Amino acid sequence: MAKEPIRILTKNWDIKNSNTIEAYIKNGGYKALEKAIKQMNPEQVMDEVKKSNLRGRGGAGFPAGVKWGFVPKDSDKLKYLCVNADEGEPGTFKDRYIMTLDPHMLLEGIAITSYAVGISAAYIYIRNEYIESIAILKTAIQEAKAKNYLGASILGSNFNLEIYVHRGAGAYIAGEETGLIESLEGKRAMPRIRPPFPAAVGVFNCPTVVNNVETIACVPSIIEHGGEWFAGIGVSKDGGTKLYAVSGHVNNPGVYELPVGTSLQKILYEHAGGIKGGELKAVIPGGISASVLAARECDIAMDCQSVAKAGSMLGSAGIIVMNNRVCMVEALFNIAEFYAEESCGQCTPCRSGSHWIKNILERILHGKGKTDDLEIMLSFIPGIMGRTICAFGDALCGPVQSFITKFRDEFEYHIIEGKCNIRNKLDIL
Amino acid sequence: MEKVKVKINGKTVQVESGKNLIQAARLVGVEIPHFCYHEGLTVAGNCRMCLVEVEGEPKLMPACATYVREGLTVLTDTMKVKEARRAVLEFLLVNHPLDCPVCDQSGECKLQDYYMEHGKYESRFREKKIKRQKAKRIGPHIVLDQERCVLCTICIRFCREIVGKRQLGLFSRGDYACIDIFDIQPYDNIYSGNVADICPVGALTDGDFRFLCRAWFLQSTESICPGCSRGCNIYLHHQENKRYLGNGRRLFRVKPRYNPDVNKWWICDLGRYGCTFIDQKRIHEPQKRQNGSFIPVSWNEAYFEIAQLLASLTKRDSSSIGVILSPHLTNEDLFVSKEFFTNLGITDIHFSAVSPDLYHDDFLIKEDKFPNRKGAELIITNSGVASTDELLEKAKNGAYSCLFIIGQDIVKAYGEEHILQCLKKVETVIGQFSNENQTTPLVNYLLPAATFAEKCGSFINFEGRIQKIKQAFSPLHQSKIDWQILVELAKEMGKIMPYNNEQDILKKLSKEYKHFESLDYQKIGMHGLKLNGNE
Ligand SMILES: Cc1cc2nc3c(=O)[nH]c(=O)nc-3n(C[C@H](O)[C@H](O)[C@H](O)COP(=O)(O)O)c2cc1C
Ligand code: SF4
Ligand code: SF4
Ligand code: FES
Numbered sequence: 001m002a003k004e005p006i007r008i009l010t011k012n013w014d015i016k017n018s019n020t021i022e023a024y025i026k027n028g029g030y031k032a033l034e035k036a037i038k039q040m041n042p043e044q045v046m047d048e049v050k051k052s053n054l055r056g057r058g059g060a061g062f063p064a065g066v067k068w069g070f071v072p073k074d075s076d077k078l079k080y081l082c083v084n085a086d087e088g089e090p091g092t093f094k095d096r097y098i099m100t101l102d103p104h105m106l107l108e109g110i111a112i113t114s115y116a117v118g119i120s121a122a123y124i125y126i127r128n129e130y131i132e133s134i135a136i137l138k139t140a141i142q143e144a145k146a147k148n149y150l151g152a153s154i155l156g157s158n159f160n161l162e163i164y165v166h167r168g169a170g171a172y173i174a175g176e177e178t179g180l181i182e183s184l185e186g187k188r189a190m191p192r193i194r195p196p197f198p199a200a201v202g203v204f205n206c207p208t209v210v211n212n213v214e215t216i217a218c219v220p221s222i223i224e225h226g227g228e229w230f231a232g233i234g235v236s237k238d239g240g241t242k243l244y245a246v247s248g249h250v251n252n253p254g255v256y257e258l259p260v261g262t263s264l265q266k267i268l269y270e271h272a273g274g275i276k277g278g279e280l281k282a283v284i285p286g287g288i289s290a291s292v293l294a295a296r297e298c299d300i301a302m303d304c305q306s307v308a309k310a311g312s313m314l315g316s317a318g319i320i321v322m323n324n325r326v327c328m329v330e331a332l333f334n335i336a337e338f339y340a341e342e343s344c345g346q347c348t349p350c351r352s353g354s355h356w357i358k359n360i361l362e363r364i365l366h367g368k369g370k371t372d373d374l375e376i377m378l379s380f381i382p383g384i385m386g387r388t389i390c391a392f393g394d395a396l397c398g399p400v401q402s403f404i405t406k407f408r409d410e411f412e413y414h415i416i417e418g419k420c421n422i423r424n425k426l427d428i429l
Numbered sequence: 430m431e432k433v434k435v436k437i438n439g440k441t442v443q444v445e446s447g448k449n450l451i452q453a454a455r456l457v458g459v460e461i462p463h464f465c466y467h468e469g470l471t472v473a474g475n476c477r478m479c480l481v482e483v484e485g486e487p488k489l490m491p492a493c494a495t496y497v498r499e500g501l502t503v504l505t506d507t508m509k510v511k512e513a514r515r516a517v518l519e520f521l522l523v524n525h526p527l528d529c530p531v532c533d534q535s536g537e538c539k540l541q542d543y544y545m546e547h548g549k550y551e552s553r554f555r556e557k558k559i560k561r562q563k564a565k566r567i568g569p570h571i572v573l574d575q576e577r578c579v580l581c582t583i584c585i586r587f588c589r590e591i592v593g594k595r596q597l598g599l600f601s602r603g604d605y606a607c608i609d610i611f612d613i614q615p616y617d618n619i620y621s622g623n624v625a626d627i628c629p630v631g632a633l634t635d636g637d638f639r640f641l642c643r644a645w646f647l648q649s650t651e652s653i654c655p656g657c658s659r660g661c662n663i664y665l666h667h668q669e670n671k672r673y674l675g676n677g678r679r680l681f682r683v684k685p686r687y688n689p690d691v692n693k694w695w696i697c698d699l700g701r702y703g704c705t706f707i708d709q710k711r712i713h714e715p716q717k718r719q720n721g722s723f724i725p726v727s728w729n730e731a732y733f734e735i736a737q738l739l740a741s742l743t744k745r746d747s748s749s750i751g752v753i754l755s756p757h758l759t760n761e762d763l764f765v766s767k768e769f770f771t772n773l774g775i776t777d778i779h780f781s782a783v784s785p786d787l788y789h790d791d792f793l794i795k796e797d798k799f800p801n802r803k804g805a806e807l808i809i810t811n812s813g814v815a816s817t818d819e820l821l822e823k824a825k826n827g828a829y830s831c832l833f834i835i836g837q838d839i840v841k842a843y844g845e846e847h848i849l850q851c852l853k854k855v856e857t858v859i860g861q862f863s864n865e866n867q868t869t870p871l872v873n874y875l876l877p878a879a880t881f882a883e884k885c886g887s888f889i890n891f892e893g894r895i896q897k898i899k900q901a902f903s904p905l906h907q908s909k910i911d912w913q914i915l916v917e918l919a920k921e922m923g924k925i926m927p928y929n930n931e932q933d934i935l936k937k938l939s940k941e942y943k944h945f946e947s948l949d950y951q952k953i954g955m956h957g958l959k960l961n962g963n964e
Contacts, residue, residue, distance in 0.1 A: 171602070188599065193474035193494050345580065345599070345606030346475040352520035355604035359556035376553055383516025386488040387477055 021143035024104035032220035045116035051227030053239035058212030070199035081122035086175035089287035091318030094243035095213035099133035103140035109216035191390035234260030248321035278323035286315025289395030291402035369415030450492035465581035466493035534631030568616035578632035650901035654700035658797035660890030661692035747774030755836030756799035759886030765912035776813030803889035840867035877908035896957035
């Protein structure tokens with residue numbers, strides 16, 4: 001039984017001038033906000049989101065409604081929302097689409113979320129390079145304010161909300177939620193030790209909700225159609241659709257909206273047009289922090305639990321596809337270089353471990369590997385994984401462990417022969 | 430304070446709630462290794478050296494950032510914990526220059542100590558180390574070696590949280606991260622020396638101690654800073670065995686000594702670097718001024734002549750002698766002085782607590798620059814004059830033939846012109862001083878006295894806390910402790926003052942003065958004691 005493709009986040013993308021408020025309203029925009037404010041109290045909104053099984057789209061997959069519930073209700077401090085639009089995870093480029101093609105969906109989501117949690121100021125912490133999105137968002141905020149969807153006494157209620165666009169400081173770690181908060185406060189983006197969690201003590205020492213752009217953008221349709229409807233789209237405990245951003249060796253790279261739990265095969269072959277330039281060798285399913293899957297492991301459903309069961313993670317669902325011409329040593333070096341560069345430098349294991357790993361891989365790439373190099377790198381993992389302030393340490397370990405264990409022969413060839421087996425073969429062909 | 434029960438390595442202990450696991454473990458005699466944690470600063474949790482196993486937690490937990498709660502069960506000595514420590518040490522040493530032989534921190538470095546205890550692995554590092562700035566003078570007192578830094582950020586937090594200035598920062602990212610000053614703005618504040626104490630490694634060291642002496646040659650003596658009425662608790666670090674080190678100095682450095690009620694972990698730079706007077710410009714031997722120049726005399730000669738003078742003057746008229754004491758003196762010195770002069774029938778005894786330097790702040794440094802003004806106030810009572818000003822005025826008017834000054838540089842306090850006026854009609858000035866100062870050229874007899882580092886005794890700080898000082902080394906050259914000089918002078922005059930040591934004096938003092946009632950050094954303890962009436 002062929003189902004109609006469900007379009008929640010992308011429904012307006014094909015419309016002309018989709019980023020204007022006129023186009024958005026014409027397609028039913030801001031109805032959900034009106035419904036929330038006029039027909040629901042904040043608890044009911046939060047309950048709907050809990051029912052929807054919406055999980056965070058930024059990487060950790062934490063249930064959004066549950067997170068909102070952690071914000072203390074009796075606190076007399078201001079509460080803040082930080083929308084994580086830093087989109088720094090390599091292989092991830094979905095939030096930018098939302099912000100450029102349908103900024104009002106994000107703004108409506110922010111307004112509803114703020115209404116539910118009792119927030120009156122929201123920041124969109126946006127990757128500094130997203131110049132176009134920044135301009136579009138700023139215009140959209142003005143438009144929405146002019147129509148009283150934002151600002152004071154929204155739609156005649158006593159709900160007030162200001163949204164600020166804050167340009168990021170240009171570091172991957174500024175996307176980590178507490179790094180983001182520090183950066184927003186004008187400091188170096190250095191993650192904070194938890195507890196306290198941002199929901200209790202966040203930006204300016206006030207309770208703060210941090211959510212990814214896509215997470216927030218899901219909220220209007222949840223309110224419009226109900227949490228159960230949203231939950232029914234995905235899989236158990238993981239509702240809705242997901243933007244899968246496919247890049248690398250596929251014929252049609254791009255962002256695809258599909259129900260959570262769609263099979264990876266289907267995404268690659270039916271939507272992304274199949275493998276380009278060779279045979280499928282490996283896939284990184286959720287941004288480079290996710291462990292790599294060998295081609296034989298790619299028969300999985302793309303939801304949080306299934307990908308975790310396969311030994312990786314859904315992460316940001318930035319799917320990076322590699323064909324059999326890719327040298328895995330080079331690929332891992334590329335990743336390791338990124339981590340060595342981006343570690344904020346506060347935790348000993350992350351700071352020195354990332355750099356050491358990069359150095360070893362560089363040596364192997366240059367034909368100067370030693371036979372115990374692989375064991376040395378693998379032996380670092382227990383000393384880094386779960387031993388750092390933020391998840392960066394874990395993010396660094398996943399690729400190292402999976403690349404080396406799954407493609408060990410390639411690494412060994414490099415070490416023993418001092419050259420690349422893949423290149424070697426390609427040259428012969 | 431509410432207490433909770435926690436179990437650490439099988440031992441159950443009651444801990445005040447709010448304490449972290451490093452503090453709790455100490456109660457059962459377990460020291461959890463740590464770099465970035467300092468009790469006086471906010472928790473950073475970045476070094477990851479303190480990880481321990483906590484029941485119910487899948488991951489190892491940072492002991493510095495995990496707080497006690499009822500029923501918590503902690504293990505600090507499992508394989509998993511030991512492996513974690515070893516991993517952290519291995520990562521910390523990756524870029525370390527291993528220049529311990531020329532590092533002043535050697536011997537008191539946490540990296541060294543922890544490596545001995547928890548490291549001891551075969552080196553597996555074959556990569557190039559990252560080079561950074563070494564031996565960079567970042568301020569008047571402090572030298573930075575970025576290569577030795579473990580990036581615990583203690584120095585940054587100290588600067589921000591204690592000094593209230595942002596003079597040190599973290600620069601660059603990842604393994605290139607390093608501590609530095611901002612641009613060319615120096616690390617210059619009145620508490621700057623403390624970073625050398627709290628930096629757990631040899632990254633921030635004291636420029637004044639650079640290459641002077643290996644730390645393990647130093648002895649440590651508990652004392653009190655004499656710089657102001659706060660009475661910060663200090664250690665004097667000294668050695669006399671290797672006289673070829675340090676150009677003959679005996680005192681090599683001053684370190685703060687933790688006292689929760691007085692100075693916590695800190696001292697100011699004025700006190701830290703001001704104590705060098707102990708080995709500088711000291712008066713070597715008793716001297717007497719003849720025809721405008723000083724000639725050395727023996728103690729016996731000095732005692733004989735001064736005794737003669739005092740005896741003949743007091744026989745005629747005790748009111749022809751005035752005495753100026755100093756709140757730099759210990760309670761013991763002051764008490765013996767008071768008794769000595771009172772026995773001679775002298776009544777015009779006062780102390781001068783005037784100092785031209787009034788620098789102070791709202792942290793440690795007090796405007797009152799004397800360590801024992803309170804003590805002087807309590808002991809020097811029933812004087813014939815209301816103040817030193819009055820006493821000096823009387824001198825000016827010719828009331829005294831002799832002025833006996835102990836420890837107070839009156840020229841520095843009142844100005845040369847005024848003092849010269851005041852002394853015009855005084856025939857004999859006897860001065861008992863440890864160091865040459867602006868007053869010493871004006872005296873007729875100069876008696877060399879010991880400094881605070883060369884004696885035992887007690888001071889009372891601004892809030893009425895009595896604290897004790899201990900003798901680090903014997904008085905330099907021929908100098909003697911102030912009270913000892915007076916006891917010997919009394920003997921010369923045929924009067925026995927029955928004091929052989931400070932205990933004898935304090936015993937008598939505690940009998941005669943209500944505030945000192947039933948005090949002894951044991952009771953004063955290492956952190957001092959608030960005196961009666963100063964609760
Ligand atoms: C190193 C690191 C980088 C991250 N970068 C991003 C990012 O760029 N964008 C994002 O939304 N989340 C990022 N995250 C995840 C955030 O910490 C946080 O979990 C997320 O913003 C929460 O939103 P969500 O619950 O809606 O997913 C990052 C996490 C780590 C550890
Ligand atoms: S794990 Fe790495 S990136 Fe995260 S706080 Fe520690 S050093 Fe910084
Ligand atoms: S200089 Fe010392 S105190 Fe400062 S971060 Fe480095 S090791 Fe820590
Ligand atoms: S002392 Fe706990 S992490 Fe450094």
